[in-house]
Amino acid sequence: MSDHHSASPSGPGPHSGSSSGGGPAHDPAHYSDKDLQEEVSALRTKSATAARLFDIRRLIGALFVVYGVIVTIAGITASDAAIEKAEGVNINLWTGLGMLALGLFFLVWLKLRPTAPPPPDVTDAVQERPQGD
Numbered sequence: 001m002s003d004h005h006s007a008s009p010s011g012p013g014p015h016s017g018s019s020s021g022g023g024p025a026h027d028p029a030h031y032s033d034k035d036l037q038e039e040v041s042a043l044r045t046k047s048a049t050a051a052r053l054f055d056i057r058r059l060i061g062a063l064f065v066v067y068g069v070i071v072t073i074a075g076i077t078a079s080d081a082a083i084e085k086a087e088g089v090n091i092n093l094w095t096g097l098g099m100l101a102l103g104l105f106f107l108v109w110l111k112l113r114p115t116a117p118p119p120p121d122v123t124d125a126v127q128e129r130p131q132g133d
Helices: 033-053 056-076 080-085 091-112 122-128
Strands: none
């Protein structure tokens, strides 16, 4: 027949013969210190990437640029009657240009001063130090 159901070739051990199919890497109770450090490092990298991606300056700058373009177009296409209603000032044009300038300011600020990565924890430095009892 088939030897699909044969015993694990890894030999005796805490995980041989278990039906979970996992192993030490899938069982949180059996993580080594190295596995935990690698996972924490990976999560920090993801967290820093997410922080950069969802930086509030990017959101504010993008919204101001989009709305600035819309309001500027409304100001360029404004009728004489609409301008007279605002006492001769093309308020949509000036507001749109101001919004564009503010949005570009936020995006340039983000480019010149990106979000700094989080500083390493003190506990990491203590764990990495060799322990000589």
